Structures are given as C-alpha cells and as structure tokens.
Amino acid sequence: MKIKRSNAYSKVTLYVVAAVFIALILLPSFASNNVMERLTVLFIYIIMAAMWNTLAGFGGLISIGQQLFFGLGAYATIRITNMAISPFVALLIAACLVGLLSWPISTFMLRLKAGEFAIGMWVLASIGHLLVNLDPLIQGETGISLIALNQYAIESRRLLIYFAALVSMSGLLLGLFYLLRSKAGIAMQAIRDNEEAADSIGVDAEKVKKWFFIFAAFGTALAGALWLAQASSFQPKTYFSVQWTAYMIFMVLVGGLGRFEGAILGALLFFVVETWFAATGVWYLVGLGAVAMLCSLFFPKGIWGVIETRLSITLIPVGYQVTGLKPDSHSKNK
C-alpha cells in the first residue's frame, strides 16, 4: 500500500499549467490591448473565486462580506499612493496591511457560527464602507481616482498591470495549492466537517481557521487593489458592494465548491458569459441569476463536480489516495 497524491492527469496538468503560464508571459508581445485588458480582469476574477473557495469550500466559512477586503485593498492602495509611493508598490503594501488587519477581525468573527458569520461579515463590510466614507481624502461617496497612474505611459501601464495581475494570480494559486496540500489543508477540511471532533484529535481549529481567513483576506485585498489599478476610479459604494461577493459565490458554486479546479473553471465561465452577453443588459442579468439558480439546483457540486464524478478525473489533486487496495465498487476516483 502506498499513498499517492498525484495521478496521470495531474502530471499532464502540470505541464499544461507551465505551458499556459509561459504563454501568458509571452502574450503581451503579440496580443491586442483588448485581450490583455480582458485577461487582466479574468486574472482578478480567478483570484476572487479562489479566495472565496478557500474559505467556503475548504473551510466551511461562508462569508457574504468579502467585499470588505476587496474594498479595503483598494482604499489602502489609494491612501498609500497618496503618500507619494508608486502605485505598484502600494498594491502589495495595501494587501499586506489588509491581511494584517484581518487578524484582529478574525479573532472576533471566527467565533460566529454559520449564518451569523455570513451576515456578520456583511455587516462588517458595511461598517468598513461607512468608515472609509468618513475619510476626507475619499470625500464620502464621491470617491477619488488613482491619478498617480497617469504618470505611466498608457502602453507600459497596461503591461505592468497585466503582469501584476498575472503574478498575483499565479502566486496566490500556488500558495493555495501548497496550503491545501499541507497539514493545515487537511485540518481545515476536518474542521469544516466537524469542529468538535477535530478538536478532540488535536487539531488547533482556531489557529488553522485564522490562517485561512487571513490568506483569503490578503488575496481578496490584492484583487481589490488590482481592480483599482485597472479601473483607476475609487468609489466606496462600488468597491464595498455586496455584488463582488455575489460574483464570487456565483463563480465558485457554478464551478464547483470545495474543488480547486472548480473556482478557476467558474471564473472562466463567468468571464466568458460576461464577455458575450453583458451587452444584452437586463436579459444578461436575468440570465446570470437564472444560471446561478439552475446550476445550484441541478449540479450542486458545480460543473467541475459533475466532470469529476462522471469522468473520475482530478487535475489538481489536494487529497490523499491509498493505492494497492482491492478495488471497492464505491470508492471515489481511482
């Protein structure tokens, strides 16, 4: 008997991922501006979906308030840039600061259970929004623009933001991958399923949850900062809007909750749908709602969940597989 953590598919995946990454690095030399800008948005979506999935899918922490970190990430970027620091450096500092801030927040919020946690986060996001509104620099709902970015030529600016998003996404996904495969990853899933039992076998639930929470806060803040970089205007109402979390929920649940591949697939799908249909206005929104509804009703494990069970493939395995057993008619993916 041996423990296997990869499979034939995942090895292929590794090469594909590497190839895609290289392609994305080379892309700017021949892709159009539009392609690059849209890809930047896609990268940000993937970050957001992956971060929400980290919390909800692997940790069972359903938050309707991730826009708190998204908004704070953008706000902190504005504040730091205002101190005459390059916006691109500010992005990273901002995300780190928000990550730091999420530490005390987690101490409180993680004590809440299920529905209370979800709504509590929403309320917290609302508080964050109202407090940011009080900052004179932000001028209430008026907001402000990141005009410091105008110091870069349009071409190089586009390129920088593209790479910033690409690197952030790759870094966060890689980090998430290792986190999930680590001791903490399996512990988090155990906590999700039964906190008391996890405690009884020596898992420090509080600590593990806290790290996951902070990781997700950091990632989401980075997404917010990147979004600001590519959109330049900051209006509190927009950045602290519950709609961001709605998008995250949409992407993760359509893609596949609690599946590494699911979040990415969901982000891709959302992106494609948005690109193709957003122009249809009301009907696009109706369609989006309907897709979310139908998906949750008919593929509760998300599209990736369906693929996984039908075809028994895992591309990015984070679990453990015992090999050398007699086949059992029941077991999950061989």
Next chain:
Amino acid sequence: AADDDTIRIGFISPRTGPLASFGKTDGFVLTQARQALANGMTVGGKHYQVEIIDRDSQSDPARASQLAKELINQDVDLMLAISTPEVINPVADASEAAGIPFMSTVMPWEAWYYGRGAKPGEESPFKWTYHFGFGAGEFYKTYISQWSLIDTNKKVGVMYPNDADGNAIRAVLAPRLAKAGYTVIDPGAYETGTSDFSSQIALFKREGVDIINSFPIPPDFAAFWRQSAQQGLHRQIKIIQIAKTGLFPSDIEVLGSLGPKIASAAYWHKTFPYTSPLTGLSGEQLADMWETETGEQWTQQLGATLSLLDAGTEALKQANDPLSRTAVRDAISQLNVTTIGGQVDFTSGPVPNVASGPIIGAQWVKGTGQFKLDYVITENVTDPNVPVTHKLLQYNTK
C-alpha cells in the same frame, strides 16, 4: 478609427439599474441622433460615416469602467458619458488613462473635477477629459434668486448627504449662503440609505426654518418628507427646494398630496429657446415627439442627452481631423457652441476642462394637461434666455 471614413462615438449611460430613470429617454434621443447622422458628416471637406456605439452601464461604476475600456479598444474617436458620478467618473478615468477625448454632462462639475483627484489652485491633471454643466456656483445663484421670490425668515435647513453631490454643494454653497444673509441650519452630512430623520426634523422645527434645501436620492427624500409631514414640519415650510431628486415626474408623483409646490431646479426644460445643431429640433418639438411616441411625460434628460450629442458632434466637426485624437481633444478645448441645452463654452470655464451650464429654478405644480404634474419655470438667473412662465408658489399655503 480603423477604416478611414468612419467616425466612432462611444456613448455610455445608465439604462438599467437604480439610475435607470436617467437613461430612460436615451434610446429615443439616440435614434434621433442616428437619423440625423444617417448620411454621415463632412469635416474639412472630407465625408465620414458616423457610428454611435451606445452601452448601458447598468448603473454599476465597475461595469461602466469595463465598458469604457471595451469601447476604447474598439477604437472610438470620442467618448461620451452622461448622468451621475457613478457613470461619468469611471468612464472619464478610463478615457483619461487611454488618451481618448471625452465629454460628459449632468453632474455637478465640482464632483467631477475635484472628485477625480484634481486639487484646487493646482494645474489641471486632465489632458483628455472635459465636462460641461451646472456646478455649485449656479445652484447658489439660482437659489438666491428663487428664494427671494417669497418673503421668508431666511433660515435654511439643509439636508446634504455624504456623497459626491452633497459634499460638493456643502463645501461651496453653504458659506456663500451665509454670506448672502441666510442662516444655514446644517444637521451634518447623513448617510444615504438612512431611514429615519427625526433628529434632523426636530432640529428644523426647533430652529423654525422657513426654507429647506435638500440633495438626497429619491427614496431618501420621500422618506424624509413624509416623515416631516408626520411630525408637522411641512406646515412651517415656505419653500422646499430639492435637487437630484424631483428631476423626473415619477419622483414627485409618489409623494401624493405632498408633491405639488415642491421647488426644484432644472438643467434643461422643454421651453429652452434653443435648437439642436445636430437634429435641428427645438426643445418643444423634442418633448412632443417623445410624448406622442411613448405616451409618457417629457423629462429634462431628453435635452441633456441631446446636448451632449450636440456638443460632441460639433467638436468633431471643428476638429482638423476627426480621426485624430489630439485634434478632437484640441477642438473640445476650444469648443464654444450652442446646443439644445444652451451654450457650451470650454474657453472660459470656472476651471480648466470644465464649461459651466445653467440650472434653472422650477417648481412642480398640479397638472393642467394630460399629466398629473406640470414642471414650470420660476426664475432664470443662470440663463436669462429661458422664459420665466410661472410665479413661485409658497409650499404651506392652500
């Protein structure tokens, strides 16, 4: 633009979502504009086709910003955006970043200029983006003129929310009103979405204000004014002057018997004595066409949208080369034309990149025609060409 004889104009407005009442008439106005441009236009002796690519921001600033990028990447030669900071500012930022000539209207210019990071007294940070229309200065003139029409104790209770417009107005208007001899009673900026205004109402009652001046979004105003009535405040008020809400008849109709005699200020009115250079329509003609086509009452947004298209096409006409971004930008910076909404003059704005426009004192009164309410003009300091047709009625008389 890619092929040499098509000029592309990007146009972004809120057609759906919470701000949709602003964008309601846009489809109609765009049809008029497209008809007028069906045969293209001739600039500098060369004939061009003109294509207007319109997009719906769905009232979502994030989406507005994405749409702007999409249009920029479709090589628009001129970007237009209209109605509220939520739509205009993100599109302006995207255009500024990409170096695309941009023009907008219908929001106080202070929120546009300072709200996007410009600092008073410093050089304008904007090279590509321009805005025309009213600002706090016009509101000041209009209000002074409007409020002097009725004898009051000159005590004004103000309700300015903590948002773009509210802050811009508070900063500029309040000190000037004080200087002009008004006592400003300001309970402080409140947060949009507040549903109980008892503390403000109590203050206004205690201070015995005769005038109320407010800038809330429509649901907030409805809540505030109904609550004021419940607490008897409405009986003491001689002038209730609102802005931002009460722009469209439906905002006032929902107030029922509390609606008539609310004073407002209009950035456009169908009696404006101008014709659209683009379509050749007068204000009355435009409003009538809308009413016959849809059966609904005209709104001031009809003229505002058309004036933006007027100004945009005029700028293109005056550019040396309408397909050159710098040429179009230079044309805008020198623009001085009369649109259906009045004069747009970028050569003498209050700050660079801005041309000021009128805001005319008006009042909602019981309808005499087919609609429940009529919108009538009561003063005209900011554009004396506009005829004053009615006398301002005191709110608390029968």
Next chain:
Amino acid sequence: MILTPYSQLQATGIHKSFGSVQVLNGIDFSMDTNDAIGIVGPNGAGKSTLLSVLSGAQAPTSGQITLNNKDITRIPARERAKQGLVRTHQIPKPFSGITVFENVFVAAIHSATSSRETAYDIALESIKLCGMLPLANREADSIGLLDRKRLELARALATQPKLLFLDEIGGGLTDAEALQLVDTILTLRERGIGIVWIEHIVHILLRVVKTLICMDSGQIIAQGHPDDVMSNKQVMKAYMGGTDHAVGE
C-alpha cells in the same frame, strides 16, 4: 507502533451541570496506562458526560483533573489529545467530506507530531487494525453507522494515545464482529494503552476490562472487580433490572 510511556490521570470531585440539571455529582476517578476500566450504568447516568469532561470537550462545573500530576482541568481537548488523552464519540462525528484515510491521517499528523511519512504509516496501521482498509478511499459520508464507529476508533488510535476513552463502540455488532473488536482492543492493551470503555453489552466488555465502574445519576455507585460490581445489589437494581441474562454469555 511507538511504545507509549506511562501516564496517569486523576480526577477529583467532578461536578457538571447543565442549567439546573445536575449530570455529574462528585466523581472521583483515577487511572493509568496499565488500566482497562469498563463503565456501565443506566441511560442518562452521565457516563458520556464524564468522558467529555475527562477528555476536555466540556469543562466541569467544579473539580480538578490532573495528568501526570499536572493540572489539566482548563486546557482544551486538543492539548489533551497531544498529551495522549483521546476519546471516541458515542454518536460518531466523522469528517464527512473527506475520505476514511484522510479522516485518520489528519489525526495522525496533528497529534504527537510526526513526519508525513510516519503519519502515513500510523494512519494505515490504525485503519488496518480496525478492519477498514477496504473502505480507505471512501468518502466518510457514504459509510454506514457501524463503520463510522470503527472510524471513530481508527481516528482516535492514529493520534497515538496513551489513554483511550471508548464510548459505546460495540453496540450493534454481531457476536463475531464483537469478538473481533475485543481482539483489537486487547491488542491495544498489549501495546500499553490505558482503556476506558463505556458499553451496554456487558459480556463483551468483561472480556477486556479488569475494573468495572457502575454509575447512576451522576455518581459512581460501585467500583471494583467486574464480578463484584455485577453482583452488587444496587447495580442489579439500577442497571440490570434484576435479570442477568446479558452477563457472561
């Protein structure tokens, strides 16, 4: 498996109440790694609650618990687990979203911290010992009640406990299965793990334990050699209901 060193647990004057309900009423209890103690008692006597208090899942209202003479009354279950004090749950609490192997592995890697490779071995061995190897890759969600009970045991074993508290893991087993369970537990005994076992099926309990405790209404009403306890009048009355058909078969 790793040899477990000596460990001693002592609890004195344990009281526990939920609101007005007094569930434990002055329990004194002590054991070490050489002990195999059975607990019986009528339903609701407070047996499971006693385990919860000893293992740290619930805090006693009053009383003191020491492990190797160090006070552990207030330290949480996970710390106690790391010091070798582990329980199973009467109502199984599997991690339902992950596989059986992963359930056990997470216990192995988070207790007496070991390297990943050792943790694999420990986990596999625990699973094997409990006869669950064929199910190793099944999601815990899809296994039946009795397999869940076995999983509870396997998971507890993977933490490499010194003192192991078992709460009704034999219920619902057929005789043959019960005997197998007894074998498993005797194996643990041989490895020097101290056992406390709550069970209503007394005859299988008696194959393992050296000491028997009978509880009623939050108190220990009898304690000592199994035969003595089982023939105690009070025990007969409170627990067996006068007949003794379940004993010694």
Next chain:
Amino acid sequence: MMNSLVQAILLGGYYALVACGLAFMFQVMRIINLAHGSLAILSAYLVWEITDALALSPFVSVLMILPIMAIIGLLLQRVILERATKGGELLPVLTTFGLAIVIDNLLFQQFGANTRSLSPYLGDLSWESYEIFGLWIGKLPVIVLITAIVVIGGLDLILRFTPLGRQIRATAFDPDTAGLVGIDARKIAGISAAIAMMTVAISGTALGLRGTFDAYAGGPQLLFAFEATIIGGASSLWGVFLGGIILAIAQSIGALIHPQGFLLGGHFMFLIFLFARIYFNRDVFTLKHWFAKRNKGEITA
C-alpha cells in the same frame, strides 16, 4: 429625545414587519433567503397594480395579494427550495441569490425605472399624525407597528402551540424523518413557504406605503431585515420584533451622536449583540441549532 425614542420604536415596528418573513424562513425553515427583499418588492408591485387598476385602497388590495403570494410561495417551494435544501445550507443561499437577480430584472423589464409608492393611494393618511403631549405620532407608522405585532404574534402562536406549527418545524429540521413520522413533508414545506410569502406580501405593502420603491429597491431592505433577525436571536419570532426595535433605537442613537452615525449605530449594535451573546450566555443564545447540519450524513444526536 423622547420624540426620537418614539419615532425609533415606530421605525422598529416597520423593520420587524419587513424582517418577519425572513426570520420565519431563517429560523424555522433554515433557509437564508437572499431573495426576501426582491419578493417584497414584487408584492409591492402587485399591490400597486391592483390598487391602481381597480382604484382600491392598498389595505384591500393586500388582501387580494395574499393568496397570490401564497401560491408563489408554494411554487417557490416545489420548484426551487425543495431541491436546494437537499444540498446543504449553502445552496439555498445561492439559489435565492440567483432568484433575487432574476426577479429584480424581470420587474425592471416589466415596470421600468420609475419609482413608485403606495402612499398616494392612501391620500393624506400617509402623513397624518396624532399629536399627543407634544409628540407627533404618524398614523401610518402606528398601523405598521400594530400589523407587525399581530403578524408576529400570530405566527408565533401557530408555531408553538399547534400541530401544524410542530410539523412545520419538524419538516424544516429533517424532511426525510418527518416523512417517516407520517408528516406529508412536501405539503408541510409548501405550507411553510406559503405562510412565509404571505408575510412577505404584508411587508412589501408596508414598504410601499412607507416610502418609495423601484425594481432594485429590494437589496437594501435585506441587510436591515437580517440585522433585526439576528439581534432578535433564535428563541422565538418575538425576538425579531425586539430586534427591529433595538436596531431602530441604535440607529437613532447613532444619528444623535454623529449625523452619519445612523447606519453605523445599527451595525455596531448588531455586532455588540452577537458578541455579548457569545461571551456572556453561550448556552442560551447560540445559534448552533439553527444550522445544526441536517441529518444528512450525520446521525442525529
């Protein structure tokens, strides 16, 4: 001061009324219904349509809406919630979130951008008030407050003391086992949803009477409703009534402290309540049971 308090209590009654359908679904049916606000707006539109078309008083039209909303509730249960609740506690969140978007935009498609209100159909009642000891007490808010008391009290009695109430609670907790006990789980779940939607109809009407609404007005109502629900706690539906009033009072206090403190006051109060509950009186207050996993996969304690 006194006046502020009175106004806050009246406002609290309104919050409670708006929240009670949500609380019913949240506490009893264990569904986080993100479409609550949108459904309330839908009923406000329905009431508006009928009132406008038949020239009735809104108080009469709401009675006509009740059966319609009950049927909508039944359909909602059969078509959507029944499936969604099988997939755990998260799925209904997504499904109702999707539903909210669909409803909002369909309403917009149908009714356009204009803001509407039911208050004009009440004539002056919408702003008339009683003047008592120098306090102004609006007639409409009083009506809303009383309605809140009646609706919440009625629901509470049904849930607590009638077999139907018991069956509703059992079905929500574990529909499979409810079936084994002889409860027609589908029927009961349908009835619960119908009841929930009828209260939503009432709250939608209150919303339309009190202020204005448009197709997208549902969202903002949701957060207040959630706050009231959670402040109120799990013990009974009366909690949501208290929750609404506490929320409103906190907002007023917030507004007294700082003009921008209205919303902040409410939010902080919400958090304070949550944490006080955690630190002081765990056993009594925790909401563990609200979402104690459905028995799926877990053998009930």
Next chain:
Amino acid sequence: MLSVSNLDVRYGQFRAVQGVSMEIAKGDVVSLIGANGAGKSTLLRAIAGALPIHSGRLLFKQQEITNTSSSSRVQQGLSLVPEGRRLFSDMTVEENLLLGSTVKRSGDWNIERIFSTFPNLVKRRHAKTGNLSGGEQQATAIGRALMSNPDFLILDEVSLGLSPLVVNQVYDSMESLKDAGTTILLVEQDLERAMRFSKRTICMLEGRVVLDKLTSDTNKEEITQAYFGLHQSSKQEVS
C-alpha cells in the same frame, strides 16, 4: 401483510440490496440479522419509503406501495424506528412524541402510555432531545413510532445504546405489541435475544437474503454460518 418481491436498492451504482424477496404475514415477528454493511438498514428504509426503490415491488396489505411516500405508508400503518434515532433534536421529548401521532390512527398508544413504558423519559419530558443521553434518545425514537399505532412496526437496531434494564422494558412492551397482533420486523444484533423474541429469522449477506426460516427450525450455529461468509470475504481480503 407485507410482500417484498425482487427488491433492488442502490446508492449510485452500488447495489446495497439485490433481488430481495420476502413475505411477512399479519402477526409475524421477524428478526433480520446480518453483519455490518449487509444492507439491513437499506432494506428497511426502502420498505418505509425513505429510500427510492430501483426495481422490484412492495405490497402492503395487498396494496401496491412501491412508489408511495413514506408518510402515506405511515398512514396505512407501517412505521419505522430508524437507525441512529433521527429525532428532531431541537424539539422536546413531548413534541417528538406528539409528532408521532400526526397521522391519526386509532389505537391505545398515547403519550401517557409511552411515558409509563419508558419511565426514564418522564423527567426529561420537556428537554430538547438533542441534549438527551443516547439511551433516552432511543427510547424517544421508539415511543415516537408507537404513537402512530402502527399495524406493522419496523425497528432498526432496537437495543443499540440502551442499558439492559431499558432493553428489557422495551422488549416487554413489545411483547404486549406482539400480543395485540402487531406485526414486527426488527434488526437486533443480540442473536439470543432476537431468537427468543421472534418467530422467524431472516439473514442477509451482502445485500441478499441467505436464510429465511422459522426460528424454531434453526439455531445459532446455522445463522452464524449464514453470515460468516461475509467475514471471510470482507474482513480479511486485504493486507
């Protein structure tokens, strides 16, 4: 009374019950025996209507019930005490019991009789069942099923977690059910007890019925043999 023919029940692709047929006449008392995982609970749940049937037929009192809902089966007099109790844990003991009488069938079980059968519940009458001890919960679960005055009572793991005293009480009260002519089908792992109580024994192995005899015609050895094969194949198949 109950006729099961060729019943197949599946979890996804997995056939937990395969081609099971049995006839249970009115007044029969049958114990169902089998090793852990044999498919007993699955079969019982399918009979009670808590699991969908993949193929095969069920007749109860000569009426087809293959596709009817569980509640209608209760209405017809078929009641299951599920494995793992499945109480409504945030309701009180009394409320759980009252829920048992949702379908109003006539009979002499009522709440007071339940409490006198399970005196250990009396004191916990108004306690939430989630906080009860394991045995108290089991008693409540049985009481809840009895409240519907069933003609046909199915009990899955009746004595699991009950103290001997209470087990005796439960069996005593079932004796009286038996006398009243109630048909009983139960899973009981205590073979002695099962054989003493029932008139007939059915033994399952890997989803199939491998033995179905009157208790008087069989003995402990034969029954143990019947499921012993399973041990050979499942417990020692690996390593």
